Amino acid sequence: MIVAGLGxxxxxxxxxxxxxxxTAAANHDVAALATVADKEGHSALTTFAEELSLPLHFVAAADLAGQRTLTCSNRSRATYGTGSVAEASALAAAGKHFGPGARLLSPRQISDDRLATCAIAIGGQT
Incomplete structure (x- = not known):
């Protein structure tokens, strides 16, 4: 199963x-969304997930630090110990919910307004 991670x-x-x-999910059949747990309750995120009718998985900040990412944001590294919240969230949720050995299908994409990022991962056992 495919997960879109959001930062x-x-x-x-x-x-x-x-x-x-x-942009990130083009050509991918996304089954779920994921982001870091401290974003729970963000109104835009809640509305967006409801509009897509996709489940939303919240990843503990500690679970982001162990994920290897393709890109690196200094802010993400300083705050969460990972190069990309979007990539790490996608990997963590895909691995936990859809099988070990998750891998990124695409590195994070950045919105034109630079307020959001999204990366796509697939669980190891699909």
Whole structure:
């Protein structure tokens, strides 16, 4: 199964999330969304997940640090100990919920307004 991992600032809007998701998820049949647990309750995220009718998995911040990412944001590294919240969230959720050995299908994409990122991962046993 395929998971779209999201990273975003508190100022991100539904439009920010939609735009970056549409870019990253093109040609992928996404089954779930994932992000770091401290984003739970963010209104744009909740609305976006409801619009897509996809389950939303929240990943503990500690589980992001062990994920190997293809890209690196200094802010993500300083805050969460990983190069990309989007990539690490996608990997962690895909591995936990859809089989070990998760791998990225694409590195993170960044929204034009630079408020959101999205990466796509697949669980190891599909």
């Amino acid at each position: 975003f600032s508190s100022a991100a809007t539904v439009a920010s999330l939609r735009a970056v998701f549409d």
